[in-house]
Amino acid sequence: MATRVSATLLLLIFFCTGIALAQDSLRRSLVDFDCVACPPADALARLSRQTGVNIAFNTTIFQDCPPVSLAVRQEPLETVVGKIAACARPSYRWNADQVVLFRKIERYTLSGYIKDAETGERLIGAGVRVRGAGAVTNEFGFFSMELEGGGYRVVVTCLGYQSDALLLDLDSERMLIFDLKPNTALPEVVISAPTTAESNGGQTGGQHNLPFSATHGVPMPGGEADLLRMAAFQPGVQTGVDGLGGLHVRGGNADQNLFLLDDVPVYNPSHALGLFSVYNPATISSARLWKGDFPARYGGRTASVIDVRTRDGNLHKRNVELSAGLFAASATVEGPIKRDTSSFLISGRATYLGPWIDFFSKRENLLAFSGDNITYRFYDANVKLNYLFSEKSRVYLSYYQGGDVFRNRFAQRFDNLEGRLTDQYSLGSEWGNSIAALRWNYLLKNNLFTNTTVRFSRFFYESQLTLLSTFLGASGRESLVANYGQIYQTLIEDLSLKTDFSYFPKNNLDVRWGFSYTLHAFQPGALSVNFLVPGQSPVTIDSLSNSLRNNERLGADESELYAEVDWRFGKHWSLEAGLNFASFQVRNNVFRAPQPRLRLQFGGNTDWRAWAGYHRSAQFLHQIGSFNISLPFELWVPTTARVPPEHVWQASAGVGLRRSGWNVQVEGYYKRLERVLAFLSTSTALFTGGAEDASGWEDRIAAGTGLAYGLEAIVEKQFSSTSVNLVYAWSRSERQFPEINSGRVFPFRFDRRHDFKITVEQRLAPWLDITLAWVYATGNPITLSGVKYQHHTPNGEIERNVFVYTDVNGYRLPPYHRLDAALNAHFGAGRFQHAVQLGVYNAYNRFNPFFLYVDSGSGTNAKAIQYTLLPFVPSFRYSLKF
C-alpha cells in the first residue's frame, strides 16, 4: 500500500514539474510583434494568431484602455503580452499551451471633493459618475465610492457648472479634488424655473432641491429675493396670503417644519411676519426641501425639512456683492484669510421698510393714529469662517444674528364738554434669532466621513405696551386717569452636540449614522398687566422686565440616535431605509419615539421613475398662539405630561418621466396626524383686571387628530430659449378635536382644494430674460358668523352681541390668484458684474383677501371689511459684484 502511494506521488511530482517546465518555456519563447494604435484586445488577438499560442481574455477588461503601439524584437512572450495588456493590469495564468488574462478583483475607494474652481467652495449635490457606478457629494462636498481596480473615465457634473471628465487608472485608494468651472453661459437669472423638482442628485416627489439662485430671477415683492417664497412654489407647500402665516406643507402646521441653517434649527424663519425669510440669498450655498420621506438623520418635526447651507467664502480671491431693492439692501464680502487654506464670508442685510410704513400709515390713517411715530426694521448678519487643516480635516464656524424691531407711539384724544381725555400709547416689539455652529469635518478613512457640530440656537420675542391716560378738564387742570403697562417675553434656547458618520462600504451602499444631544431652555412667555390707580407710583417697563427675567426657565433635554442606509440594487432599484430614535426628557418625564423611514425607488438610468415611501415622525416642541396664522410671538413650549408629543405618519408614491426635454411627475400622499395640538385661546383674561402669565398654557392646549391627502403634479418643459414649469396640487386637510367645533371634523385653516402655479421664462437675449409667474389657489377656509343675537345681563343691559359661528372654518374666502412678472438684465464690464431686475408683483392688482373682518358696528349696519395685503407692488433690484 505504501509503495503504491509513493509511486503515485512520484508520478504527480513528475507531471507537475513537466507542466511547470512547459509553462516556463512558453513564457520565455521569443517573439517579434508590431502594432500601431491597436486596441489591446485586437493586439492580443493578432499576437495569438501570430504565435499560435492561445491567449484567452474577456474583452471587457480592456473597455476603457487606449490603443497601444508596439514594435518589439525577440522579446519574451510574457513581456509582450504584459506590454499590450498593461492598461488593464490583468492577472495571468500560464498553461502549457495557452495564457489566460483575467482581472483579479481588487477593490479600491475612490473619494474626494468637488469644488468651485473660482471660489474654492465645495459643491453640494454634485454628481460623480464612472462606469456602472455613481455618487453624489454630501453637505460638505465629499463623495466616496468603492470600485474595482482598473481604468475609468470619471465624469463630474453639477448644476450651473461645466462638466469635467478625467481618465483614471485606479490601482490604489485614491482621493481626487475636482475643480468645476461655473457655467458662464448660464447666468444666475436663467437657471431653470423655480419649481425645478429635480436637479442634482435626482430628487423626486417629496424631495426638492430649491434652486436658490433662481430666486434672483423670480419677481418678488420689492425685488427682494426670498428662499421661502421659492419653497412655496413647490406643489404641496402653501403659505398664508402673500407669505404671511408661515409655511404649511401637506396639511401640516407651521411649527411642524424643521428649518435648518447650517444644520442648526431656526425657530423663526421669517421677517416682517412672513413677508421675507431670514435666509439672505447672498449667503446660500444650497437648499433642500423634504415634504415627506425625509431621511432618518432629520428628526424633531413632522411635516417637512428645509435644510439650508451657507457658502464658505472664496478661498482664492476677495469678492464683494452689493444689492439694493425697494425695501432692503445687502452687502457681502468674502475672500481668503490665507489663500487656499482659510476663508471668510461676512454678509449683512437691512431693511428700509420703516419709512414706507410710516408714510403710508399716515396717509391711510388706518388706526386713526394721531401723531403716529412708527418705526420698523429687520436685519440679518451672517459670518462664516473656515480653516482647512488638510484635505482630511476642516473646521467651520458660522454665526447668524437677525431680528425685527417695531416701535409705535401714538395718541388718541376724546373731547367732550367737560374736557379732553388723552390716551398716549407706546407699543414696541422685538424678536430675532441667534444661531451659531462650530463644525469639524474629518475623513477617518477614504470611505468614512465624520462631521461633529456644536450648535446654538436662540429665539426670543419681547413686546411692551404702555398707556398713559390723562384728562384735561375745562378748568385747565390735568389729572391722571390711568397708567398701564405690560410686557411679554418668550424665549427658546438650544445648545446641542451632533455627530454624523457617513460610510461608503460599496459603490451601491451608503450608510449614515449619528447622534445628537440637545439641551433646551424655554421661557414660555410672561405677561404682566398693571392697572395703575391714580396716585400710585408709576410702574415702569424696566421694573416689569426685571421681574420677568427672574422667572424660572423650563429645561428639557432631547437625544436622537439614527441610522440609515441607501442601497442601490439591481439595475434600477434603490432602497433608503432608516430609523430615528428620539428621547425627550422634561420634568422627570421621559418620552421616546422610534421613527422608521422607508423609501423604495425605481429608476436608475431609465426615463421612467417610480417611488414609494413611508415615514413616521414625532415632535416634542410645539408653537402655540391665539391667532390663526403663525406669528413670531407665539410660544415655543415643550412636550410635558399634560402636553403630549405629536405623532404623524405619511405614505406616498409617485411616478415620473423625463424624455425629450419633458419632465413629468405625479405623486400622491396620505398623511395621518395621529396627535396634533391646538391652543384654545380666549381674550378675556386680559380684562379681568389682573396679571396674566403663560403658566396656564398646559391647560389651554387641546390634543386632536388630523388627516391630509392629496395629489401633486409637476410638468416641466425646456425649449431652446423658453422654459415652462407647471405645478398643480389637489389636496384636503382636516382636523378634529374633542374640545373644538363640538368635536366635529373641520377643515384645516390652510386647507386648499386646488393649488396651481405656472412659471414661464423666456430668454430675450443672452443678457436679458423675462419671467412670468401666475398663481391660483382655492380660498382659505375661515370661521365666519352668519347671524347674531343679543345676550343681556341679568340686570337687562346688552352684555354683548353673540355671533353665531356655526362651523369652524366653514366659510371659504374667494380664490387667491395673481400674476407676477420680472425683467432681468445682467451685464459685465471688466470685473464688475451688474444685475438689474424690474418687475411687478400682483400685476393685475387682484385684491386677494388677507382676512375678512365683520365690523358689527354700533348702531349702524355691520360691514364686511376685506383686508388685502399686497396689491400691485412694483419691484426693483440692482446688484453689483466685483
Add this chain to the structure above:
Amino acid sequence: MPKPAILTLILALLSAFGCVREADIDLPDLPTRIVALSHFTVGKPIQVEVSLSQKLTDAGDPVVPFNADVSIAVGGQFLDKLFRVTGDDGRFFWQSRDLVQVGTEYSLGVRIGGFETVEAVSYAPKHIPISEMRIDTGQMRVTDLDDGRRVLRVPLEIQLATLPNQRRYFAFALRHEIESFEVINGEPIPDEYYDVQTKFLADGRTLALVYDTPEQVVLINENYWGDGRAALVLDAIVPFDPTHERPRRIFVEWRTLSEEFYRYHLSLARQGNNLPLNDPDALYNNIIGGLGNFSGYSVSEKSVVIPNTF
C-alpha cells in the same frame, strides 16, 4: 398675549403695502331662527327670553315675538305654560309658575307661527357648596394712594366640600361690603352699608383659566382642577376711603353648573372679542331648531369677615 402690538404691526404692514376695502361677501345664509335664553336655578321660576336672530349686517334691536308660546315639560309631561312678564327694564320674558327643583330635567318648548318649534333640555345640578373660605391674614396688604384712599389686598382661599371626578363645572362672583360711617365726637358711627363688585388678582395659571361671562359670574375652566387643586386661590382687591369707609365682608356667590351652562359660556369666551385673525370656536347651542341656551345651575353664597388689621 400682546395682541395690541402685533395687530398694530399687521395693520401697519397693511397700510404700507396693502389696502382695506369694504367687500360684498356672501355671508353664511342662515334663516332667521328663534332665540331662547334662560339660565334657571333652584327655588326660582324659570324665566325665558325669546327673540329672533338677526343677520349679521342688521342694525337695531332684535324682534321680540310677543305671541310666543313657551312651555315647560318634565319627563315628557306638560308642566307649565309660561306667561309673559315685563321686567323693570321694560324687556319681556316668559316666566313659569312652578319653581325649579334640583335634579329635575326640564324640557323647554317655544312655538312661534312661521318658525320651526324649538326645544331644549337641562336641569339644575346638585350643588357642591363651599366648605370653607379662609383669609390669609398674614398676607393681607394695604397700599396707600396719593389721593388718600387705600387698596386692601385680601388673599382668599375657597375650598369646596367635595370635588367630583368629572363635570367640574363651577362659576363664582365676588363682592364686598363697605361700611360707610360718620365720625361724630371722634367716634365712627355707621351710616350705611353697600356692596361693591370685587376685582381680583391671581397667579397666571388661574387667570388663564377663568372667564368673564355675560351672567356677571366668572366661569372656571374644568382644567383648573386638573392640577391636583381642590381650592380656588385669589386675591380680592378692595379699595376704600379710610376717612369714612371700612371694608367689612367678602361675599362669594358659588354656582354649580349644568353642562349646558358651562359649555355655552365657555364657547362664548372662546369667541374672543371678534378680533381679526382670531379663530373663534363654534358656539355651543342646545336649542334644537333654534339658537341660544337653556341651562340650569345651583347656587349658594358664603361670606367671610375681613379682619380689621389694617
